[in-house]
Amino acid sequence: MxxxxxxxxxxxxxxxxxxxxxxxxxxxxxxxxxxxxxxxxxxxxxxxxxxxxxxxxxxxxxxxxxxxxxxxxxxxxxxxxxxxxxxxxxxxxxxxxxxxxxxxxxxxxxxGVKATPYPEQGELCIMCGQCVRTCREIVGACALDFVHKGSKRSVAVPFFRDSKECIGCGSCVFVCPTGVVSMHDEISDVRGEPERIMDKWETRLPLQKCSSDGNVFATRRMLEHFARKHEVSEGFLETCSHCLRKGNTK
Ligand code: SF4
Ligand code: FES
Missing domain, CATH: 3.10.20.740 (Ubiquitin-like (UB roll))
Incomplete structure (x- = not known):
């Protein structure tokens, strides 16, 4: 070359x-x-x-x-x-x-910047777009986008409410350099079943229990998303990777 x-x-x-x-x-x-x-x-x-x-x-x-x-x-x-x-x-x-x-x-x-001469706005999102681009380019879910213009610009899911596109994979949480994107898992008050809550995106997703060891391991929507995109082995949707590796499928 x-x-x-x-x-x-x-x-x-x-x-x-x-x-x-x-x-x-x-x-x-x-x-x-x-x-x-x-x-x-x-x-x-x-x-x-x-x-x-x-x-x-x-x-x-x-x-x-x-x-x-x-x-x-x-x-x-x-x-x-x-x-x-x-x-x-x-x-x-x-x-x-x-x-x-x-x-x-x-x-x-x-x-070597010690202080800013400009008025502080107190935001946490630095608008790096890494969450939006990871969701689009790597995951292929396209659940996030920028909304508004100028100083009001921010990242959001469509219509600012429970998103049908978000698969709850947590890639945005992992890639966000400021920690402003977070998620947690809890037992739903309504259904009594385990759910993942994407806090910033106000989205709740049911979690899948492993058919072999009974532990929750991913959101159902995430498993379905990856099953659509890739050839997956038998038991992929119901079994955690730990049990799949050990050949423990039911
Ligand atoms: S939420 Fe995090 S990853 Fe997304 S634009 Fe803001 S700082 Fe960047
Ligand atoms: S514009 Fe090059 S790193 Fe942001």
């Missing part, structure tokens, strides 16, 4: 042409702050924290490194004064939106 000749922060080096600027700089040990980027998801380009300054044929511009590819002869500065200034303002704005989010506080410490 023909490598691209790049000047990274003043040093001549080689970059892989099929990779983004962010991926290449990481391979070279240069750390660029990110918020909306996740290696399992497609580049999204929303938070803008990963900006770098590039120069080609004498023309300089600021681009987001997570969704920009390299070209031969490019000069890249990851921490130029112009980049640092914009990044600082972005972190100050994010810190104003979500002052309690640990991920923002860490970012602020990393780039």
């Amino acid at each position: 023909t490598m691209c000749n790049i000047t990274l922060n003043g040093k001549k080096t080689k970059f892989l042409p099929g990779k983004t600027i962010l991926e290449n700089t990481r391979d070279h040990g240069v750390k660029i702050p990110v918020l909306c980027s996740h290696e399992a998801l497609k580049p999204y380009g929303a938070c803008r924290l990963c900006i770098v300054e590039i120069e080609e044929q004498g023309r300089k511009q600021i681009v987001t490194s997570c969704n920009s590819h390299v070209r031969d002869g490019m000069k890249i500065k990851t921490h130029s004064p112009r980049v640092q200034k914009i990044r600082k303002t972005l972190v100050e704005l994010l810190l104003a939106r979500t002052p309690e989010a640990a991920v923002e506080q860490q970012l602020a410490r990393d780039i």
Whole structure:
């Protein structure tokens, strides 16, 4: 493969042409702050924290490194004064939106922001979109989306109520960097059966009991979703993976 000749922060080096600027700089040990980027998801380009300054044929511009590819002869500065200034303002704005989010506080410490000059909004969601994109791109359930615009923008299930699309897999809980998405399992007051409650999405889903050991192991909707998408072994819908592995099916 023909490598691209790049000047990274003043040093001549080689970059892989099929990779983004962010991926290449990481391979070279240069750390660029990110918020909306996740290696399992497609580049999204929303938070803008990963900006770098590039120069080609004498023309300089600021681009987001997570969704920009390299070209031969490019000069890249990851921490130029112009980049640092914009990044600082972005972190100050994010810190104003979500002052309690640990991920923002860490970012602020990393780039030397001590406080925000903007009015605090007290949100917890940093709008990274990782829950929405994981649900869509990895799980294929498409239960979540962004609603409203500007400062009212947030993530929600359709019509803000018990969702028919949510399968209760918990991927959004796992991927959310702030912990604002949560779920818990409990015995339903109405049916007396175990249920999973997706707290933020106001969705309740019946849990499946293993036909072999009697323990609850997944929501029924999640098992049906994966059974539709993949060829599943006999007993998949009724038996937990522990018993399936041991061959204990009924
Ligand atoms: S709920 Fe969590 S994962 Fe979803 S956009 Fe907000 S911070 Fe990101
Ligand atoms: S990490 Fe590139 S825009 Fe968010």
